[in-house]
Amino acid sequence: MRQIHNRILYTFLGFLIIGIASTESFSSVLLNDSAKIIVRKTTDFIVTGDGNSVNWNNADWLTITKQESSSSKSLLTQVKLLYSSQGIYFLFRCDDQKITATLQEDFAPLFKEDVVEVYLWPDQSVPIYFEYELSPLNFELPILIPNIKGRVQGWAPWRYEGKRRTQHATSVQGGEKKSHAAIRNWSAEFFIPFALLGSLIDGPPSSGARWRANFYRIDYDEGYNTWSWQKTTLAKAGNFHEYQKFGTIVFE
Numbered sequence: 001m002r003q004i005h006n007r008i009l010y011t012f013l014g015f016l017i018i019g020i021a022s023t024e025s026f027s028s029v030l031l032n033d034s035a036k037i038i039v040r041k042t043t044d045f046i047v048t049g050d051g052n053s054v055n056w057n058n059a060d061w062l063t064i065t066k067q068e069s070s071s072s073k074s075l076l077t078q079v080k081l082l083y084s085s086q087g088i089y090f091l092f093r094c095d096d097q098k099i100t101a102t103l104q105e106d107f108a109p110l111f112k113e114d115v116v117e118v119y120l121w122p123d124q125s126v127p128i129y130f131e132y133e134l135s136p137l138n139f140e141l142p143i144l145i146p147n148i149k150g151r152v153q154g155w156a157p158w159r160y161e162g163k164r165r166t167q168h169a170t171s172v173q174g175g176e177k178k179s180h181a182a183i184r185n186w187s188a189e190f191f192i193p194f195a196l197l198g199s200l201i202d203g204p205p206s207s208g209a210r211w212r213a214n215f216y217r218i219d220y221d222e223g224y225n226t227w228s229w230q231k232t233t234l235a236k237a238g239n240f241h242e243y244q245k246f247g248t249i250v251f252e
Contacts, residue, residue: 035230035247036210037062042082042089047189049138049169051091056080061093064215067231070223073097077217077227079116083251085204086163087193092116092134092217095185099172100220101135102179107156110134110141114219116188119145121212121243122200129212129243130197136186137177138170144199145241152241157196164198167191205251212246 045053059080066074075095082089094116101113110133111117121129127148133141143154157164167190170177174184194204205211217227232242 036250037081037247038252039081039083039088039249040252041207042084044084044086045089047089047167047169047191049171049187049189051080051093051187051189055082055089056091058082059091062215062229064217064227064229066225067228068224068226071221071225073222075219075225079215079229081249083205087191087195088120089191090118090189092188092215093185094136094187094217094219096136096183096219096221098221099136099175099177099179099181099183099186101137103135103139104137106140108139108141110139111218112220114221115217117216117218117240118192119214119216119240119243119246120192120197120200121246122197122205124212127243128200130192130200132166132190132192134168134170134188134190136170136172136188137179138168140166140168140190142166142192142196147241147243150241152239160196163193163195166193166196207251209251211249211251212243213249214240214246216240 040058042055042058045055059082061078061080064077064079078093080091099114103110103113113135115133115135118132119129128146131143131145142157145152145154170186170188172183172186175181215229219225230245230247232240232245
């Protein structure tokens with residue numbers, strides 16, 4: 001029943017997009033492959049929030065840089081990626097001075113406070129992608145995004161349980177993991193199972209497969225500050241949802 005529901009949703013959105021999107025516009029999106037990183041393969045491991053698994057030794061840090069800032073302070077922000085036959089692992093490391101986060105539930109508007117974000121766009125023939133957010137307090141927001149001519153609408157996962165559910169954890173260094181605490185940095189570690197992306201993919205990616213993706217961070221300690229891997233229009237004037245500007249991840 002779950003697979004039928006996913007395929008119906010995907011087919012419906014596909015026909016909707018075909019009716020409103022031009023072939024020319026999507027051709028230009030497909031050709032934009034200038035920025036890419038290799039995602040190495042791993043065996044599965046336990047997500048603890050501190051990134052101490054030896055598996056992470058096989059991944060390199062990718063530094064994501066300031067995009068928009070109301071503060072002169074420079075806070076290092078880095079991310080690592082790995083993938084297994086079951087899903088993709090992410091590890092963020094964020095220098096910080098304070099936890100500006102108060103929301104205490106999953107599926108809350110976490111982007112209004114300190115947060116890291118991942119966008120995954122496996123099938124570039126349609127403007128539908130997956131967005132994942134995690135706060136320093138370890139609350140998550142996983143959503144499917146149909147982006148129809150810039151009209152963005154998030155859809156929460158249906159039957160979000162079992163093998164479809166993410167694993168996530170956070171840790172804090174130099175202070176306590178609580179709202180408004182003074183800290184030195186915080187880490188976010190999470191696993192997105194391929195089973196959760198069933199509406200977007202037919203199965204785990206094969207070696208050499210390419211997905212479009214982007215990685216972000218938002219920090220509110222001193223106003224509104226953002227970091228990104230591939231730059232989009234400034235978030236105050238636009239948003240992070242310019243999928244045409246995403247980079248490419250290549251599965252080893």
